[in-house]
Amino acid sequence: xxxxxxxxxxxxxxxxxxxxxxxxxxxxxxxxxxxxxxxxxxxxxxxxxxxxxxxxxxxxxxxxxxxxxxxxxxxxxxxxxxxxxxxxxxxxxxxxxxxxxxxxxxxxxxxxxxxxxxxxxxxxxxxxxxxxxxxxxxxxxxxxxxxxxxxxxxxxxxxxxxxxxxxxxxxxxxxxxxxxxxxxxxxxxxxxxxxxxxxxxxxxxxxxxxxxxxxxxxxxxxxxxxxxxxxxxxxxxxxxxxxxxxxxxxxxxxxxxxxxxxxxxxxxxxxxxxxx
Numbered sequence: 001x002x003x004x005x006x007x008x009x010x011x012x013x014x015x016x017x018x019x020x021x022x023x024x025x026x027x028x029x030x031x032x033x034x035x036x037x038x039x040x041x042x043x044x045x046x047x048x049x050x051x052x053x054x055x056x057x058x059x060x061x062x063x064x065x066x067x068x069x070x071x072x073x074x075x076x077x078x079x080x081x082x083x084x085x086x087x088x089x090x091x092x093x094x095x096x097x098x099x100x101x102x103x104x105x106x107x108x109x110x111x112x113x114x115x116x117x118x119x120x121x122x123x124x125x126x127x128x129x130x131x132x133x134x135x136x137x138x139x140x141x142x143x144x145x146x147x148x149x150x151x152x153x154x155x156x157x158x159x160x161x162x163x164x165x166x167x168x169x170x171x172x173x174x175x176x177x178x179x180x181x182x183x184x185x186x187x188x189x190x191x192x193x194x195x196x197x198x199x200x201x202x203x204x205x206x207x208x209x210x211x212x213x214x215x216x217x218x219x220x221x222x223x224x225x226x227x228x229x230x231x232x233x234x235x236x237x238x239x240x241x242x243x244x245x246x247x248x249x250x251x252x253x254x255x256x257x258x259x260x261x262x263x264x265x266x267x268x269x270x271x272x273x274x275x276x
Contacts, residue, residue: 004024008032009027011034022041023037023041026038042134057081057140057141057143058079059083059273060078060079061080061086061087061091061273062075062156062162062271062272063076063077063092063096063099064096064156064163065096065099065100065103065104066103066152066154067103067104071149071151071152072104072147073103074103074148074165075099075145075163075165075271076102076142076144076145078094078095078140078143079273080139081139085136091136094129097118097120098125098145099145100120101113101118102146105119110145113145114129146271148267148269150168150266151168151170152165152166153165153166155183155185162186162272162273163272164182164185165268166181167265167267168258169263170258170262170264172261172262172263173263177258177261181257181258184247185241185270186270188244190241190268190270191240192239193240193241193265193266194265195236203232206232206235207232214231237253242255242258243255
């Protein structure tokens, strides 16, 4: 059997990030073949991932990547079991790498992207997950990704659990304004960018509820339609981004603030660790 030196173990540990004893054992099993030992450790990582796959992943982090020059941005929700792992530097780095892969490749299907080699080269996204799981020993997964193109702004809340992408049209405004609107979206959780973007069945249900509320109040029937319009306008004002009162100046709507800057909101995405 080939001699397993401390230097061989050290190098394998640096490469794999795994404990010294795991590295020494792998080298012993492969008769000192460093490459075979590394592959053995990776296989054990995949096996560990399979065993842990059923464990609850209630914590996590949103990774973000944005390239303003190319007009692309992406968010990736990574889930794990505990808060310490969600704040682990390696876990944060992997979340950012997944977001970068999504942004630059355009792949937004989680199952498909797991099989792809990372855009920067190296192993597949799935192998990167297994490698990190093997080091951290906790279940983790890519839960959701989203990507937008155009004039895009991105925001991730300070705790890493919520992220926003905003797409606007126009040459006005600046990064500070777009960041403020992203923070507004994070805080106010609008349902849609404009009222026409809300599904018709949702609007119809709200109108029905509002109509019954007006009738129950005893208002004259000939006033019903006028009152209903006012109630629905208030409902849209609560749920539509461009009609919501801007959190930094509630005398104006978000749409008015953007228009004054020469901008129009096109779409947005708001995703969180706890959301679907």
